[in-house]
Amino acid sequence: MSRLEARGRSYIEDVSVRGDSLTGFDIEGAVAGDPADGLPVVVEVAGSRVELPIAGGRFGGRLELTKPRLWSPDDPHLYAIELTIGDGEAADRLSVTGGLRRIETRGEALYLNGERFYLRGVLDQGYWPRTGLTAPDADTLIRDIELARELGFNLVRKHLKFEEPLWLDHADRTGMLVWAEPPCPSRFSPEAAEAFEAQLPELVARDGNHPSIIVWGLYNEEWGLDWDIPGSPERAAAAVHAYETMRALDDTRPIVENSGWAHVRSDLVDWHYYDENPTNWARNLAELAAGSARRSRSGSDPTSSSTSPSTARRTSHATGSPSSTANTAPASPASSARGTSVGRPRRSAATTASPDSSTTELTDVEHEMARPARRRPPAQRPRRPRTGRLLRPDGAGRRSGAGPRRRGYPGTPGAADSLGPRLASGFRRSRRCGERRLGRCGVDAPDERGSRRPPRPSPLSRTA
CATH class of the missing domain: 2.60.40.10 (Immunoglobulins)
Structure with a gap:
């Protein structure tokens, strides 16, 4: 019409x-x-x-x-x-x-309308079973906001998507806070970075009047930056330039230049915590919120960090859980008013946390998520085909294609082989976690049956 x-x-x-x-x-x-x-x-x-x-x-x-x-x-x-x-x-x-609304950072804390505020957020990728990125109808579109509220969340991160204005209007009317962000490219090039930034004026012009939007996100987990901010000055500079471009368009909201691990200039420092075990996730989340996080697997102390802008706070978008927690980072004398350039931090430094003394209690949903997952015995689990190999009738395998291994995208054949063992394990773990619609226990939460499921066959795999 x-x-x-x-x-x-x-x-x-x-x-x-x-x-x-x-x-x-x-x-x-x-x-x-x-x-x-x-x-x-x-x-x-x-x-x-x-x-x-x-x-x-x-x-x-x-x-x-x-x-x-x-x-x-x-x-x-x-x-x-x-x-x-x-x-x-x-x-x-x-x-x-x-609406008359102010969101700001003060040292290590986040304030809404002059009062300290704690976020409980959920990641919403905006997909529907039969219609993909387009909601089947208006009621279904806004129903996800109500589901998030019923599950105890006060913020929805609309992931890599310009959502329908009707969805934002409903968030304005009902008081749901929003983290908004544009789609980002898959791989880095100067042309891709330029095209990414070309979306930002339209995003701010169309959606900037919504008081529900309290955070502008930009890149996500270094997608479009080849997962190499720490090792590439050119890609780190692209993240900084995107931040400065958005800051020139709107200086009333915090900006996250790269949500995930590595930060170079950001108003909020966040990290993504993936855990397939709901019991471990619930326990570790409670420890983070209480400021009693234990040492990470690498041996680094989660209570110290080299990336501690005074205007930053720590947020945890915990995949494998129904919740995101927000805590703050320690102040740094070298911090700037708008954000802090922290050079090229190592990935382990960017993922460390320094939560404050805020505490939280597990909700009914989190207690449900903390139940031990029922997992099949090892003998019953189907064997995962090796990425990038063709299986022949005699059981032998050969590398698909000729010549050197092809660089791939995360989640596709070739990606795990071309980007190093640490990133490869991360990609495989993410694929095992899978995706859940908001109508269950959060978009990225494993269901009550556990997160291990039969793998989807690779497009480059064949079985006789």
């Missing part, structure tokens, strides 16, 4: 509304059509009114409210903001919604 909208000969082309002052709205926009310099744009909100002059096709200013009411998850109050240019029937009128 298509819809036609009437516009004046001079009309408001776009408008940015930010309520992080908590006392009113900062409004900027552009006018298109017939020249309108000298005319005002009249802005009205909740009985308050201001006229913003147009100069060079743009307008801007602040509208203060006499009795401001803040937007929060507990009270998601939205204001209807009416903008008008011109008079009578030829006037152009535009209505947008906005």
Whole structure:
């Protein structure tokens, strides 16, 4: 179904509304059509009114409210903001919604509207069984937000996707916080990095007015950076440039330049914790939240870190669990106001954590996830075909294709062989974890039967 909208000969082309002052709205926009310099744009909100002059096709200013009411998850109050240019029937009128909401970092803590805030987030990849990336209907689209709330989460990270505006509107109205991010490329090249950054102005212009969005994410786990920020100055520079590009577009929200492990410039330092065993995951998550994390397998101390910007906090997007925890990093004198350049940290340094003294109790969902997984005896588990090999009728195997091994993408034949043993094991572990829809125990949570399942055959594998 298509819809036609009437516009004046001079009309408001776009408008940015930010309520992080908590006392009113900062409004900027552009006018298109017939020249309108000298005319005002009249802005009205909740009985308050201001006229913003147009100069060079743009307008801007602040509208203060006499009795401001803040937007929060507990009270998601939205204001209807009416903008008008011109008079009578030829006037152009535009209505947008906005909320008075401020998200900020103070030293080692995250604050929402001036009060310290703790996030419990879930990863939502936005897939549906029969329709893929497109929801089958509006009710199904917004149902995932309600499921996240019922499971005890207050934030949804919409993963690598520009979600439908209807979904964000529902998050605004119901008080669900959102971590928003664009799709990222698979492999690195200057052209790929440029194309990735070309999405950012459209993302901010379309979705920046939503008070529910409190974090902008960029790259994820170094996808599009060849999983080599620590070892490649060029790729580290691409992550920094993406951060600076987003910061120039919107300076009212924290930005994560690369969610996962290696950070070079970020307002929030997060790490991804994968564990196939729900019991271990629940125990380790509780220890992290309580500040009593034990030494990692590599022997490094999780309570110390070389990447500790004063504006950073630690977040754990724990795959294999129904929850994400957010804690903070220790302050560093070398930190900058917007983020910290930490050079090329080793991957192990980027994954260490320094949680604060905040504690959390396991929810019913987490207790359910902590039940021992029922696993089949080893003899009953199907043997996983070796990646990149063809199985012949006589049982012998030969390398598929001719010539040297091909570099591949994570999760595809050849990737594990070409990117080193440590990353290879990570890719295989991720494939075993699989994906779960939000309607169960979180998108990345293993189900109650355990996470081991018969493998999907490789596209390059054959069985007689």
